[in-house]
Each structure stands twice: as structure tokens, then as C-alpha cells.
Amino acid sequence: MLLIRLSQQPSNMSDVHSANGTASGAAVAAVVAGSKDTILLLEDNEAIANLISTVLTRVGLRVIWCASAVAGMKEFKAQPQAFALVISDCRLPDGDGRLVCQQMRSIVASLPVLLTSGRIRTDNLAPLEAGKNVQFLPKPYAPSEIVTRVRQMLGLAPPPRKPASAGFV
Numbered sequence: 004m005l006l007i008r009l010s011q012q013p014s015n016m017s018d019v020h021s022a023n024g025t026a027s028g029a030a031v032a033a034v035v036a037g038s039k040d041t042i043l044l045l046e047d048n049e050a051i052a053n054l055i056s057t058v059l060t061r062v063g064l065r066v067i068w069c070a071s072a073v074a075g076m077k078e079f080k081a082q083p084q085a086f087a088l089v090i091s092d093c094r095l096p097d098g099d100g101r102l103v104c105q106q107m108r109s110i111v112a113s114l115p116v117l118l119t120s121g122r123i124r125t126d127n128l129a130p131l132e133a134g135k136n137v138q139f140l141p142k143p144y145a146p147s148e149i150v151t152r153v154r155q156m157l158g159l160a161p162p163p164r165k166p167a168s169a170g171f172v
Contacts, residue, residue, distance in 0.1 A: 042153070045075040045091035045100055046119075051142075055090065058128040058146040059153060072098030076106060085109045087157055090149075093120035104137075115156045119144070 042059060046052040047070050067086075069075035069142040072095045079086065089107060091100035104116045113136060121142035140152055154161060 009035065039087045041086055043075060043086045043089045044068045045072065045081060045089065045095060045103065046114065047092060047096050051092075054146060055149055058150055062150055062154070064153070071095055072100065072103045076103055079107050080110070083107070086111075086114065088115045088117060088153060090093060090153070092121065093118055117149075117152060117156060136153045 034081055040063065043066055044052060044055055044066050046055065046068065049070070052068045052070070056068060059066050064087075067078060069078055075089075075091070075095075079089070091104050093100045095103070100118060100120075104114075104118070108114050108116065113138045116138075118137065118139045119142055120139075136156070137151060138156060140148065151161075153159075
């Protein structure tokens, strides 16, 4: 798993984390270059970000994690066409995730957005319009729920099921 955490440090330094604690420059460049399987995750809770990143990378997606609204907007503006989806907590330490996503959608109008929150109600997605490639997933949620929702929003088929065996070879 490769997880890039873009911090809110003024020095613009970023911390790169992988499953074994290291990441090659080529791997980082491949994720940062982006593709239609790259997710931008805006989440200030490191445990939740690690969980989401782990389950999404296990199904073949790439995740770039930003812990603040400012870092997320900066990353998005650097390569707006690189992201297939943005997952954002509604309440970030330095701003409203809904407003950040609205700014991103002013750059890429068709950008799918999945908002999450443990405090914001589902009927309060303003300034974003529900049903316009915008969905809401209340916290807490099971890892399988986020995978299902992301697959649905990206139009990805569910993984094939293994055929049942009658016990004979």
C-alpha cells in the first residue's frame, strides 16, 4: 500500500508512507502522476485515512491523502484531471469539506464527490447538490460500505465471485 500524506506544514513538505515504511521515488511519481483510478482523500483523522486507504488500495485504487482543506486544494489544483473521485470529511481542521469540494467542482464540474461525516446530516449537503455526482456516507461505516460506494460512483463492476464447488475435482 502506498499512502501519500500531504501535511498542512508551511514548508510544503509531504510524508510518504507505505506498508513497509518506505516508498520508492518511482512509486510516488506514479501515484502523483494520477490516473482514473486515483482518489483524493481529505480526512484529518489519521486512523480513518489509513483504513480508507488500505481498503481502497486492496481493490486496485490509488489514494492520495491530505489532512487539511488547504493541502487538498493545493494537490487538486496541481493536477485537477488526475482524480477519479474525491472523498472528503465535511469537517476539516481548516475548513468545510463541502466548500472545498465545491471549489474543486468549479474546476472540474463532473468530479464525483463522496462526503462523509459523523456530525453533518445527509440532507445538508449544501453547497453541493445531492444526486449530481455527489453522495453522502455517514460515519461510522464499515470498510465494505466505502468500497461499495466508491465502486458504484466510479462505475466499476463488483469483483467476480468464485464459482461454487460441489466438492468434486
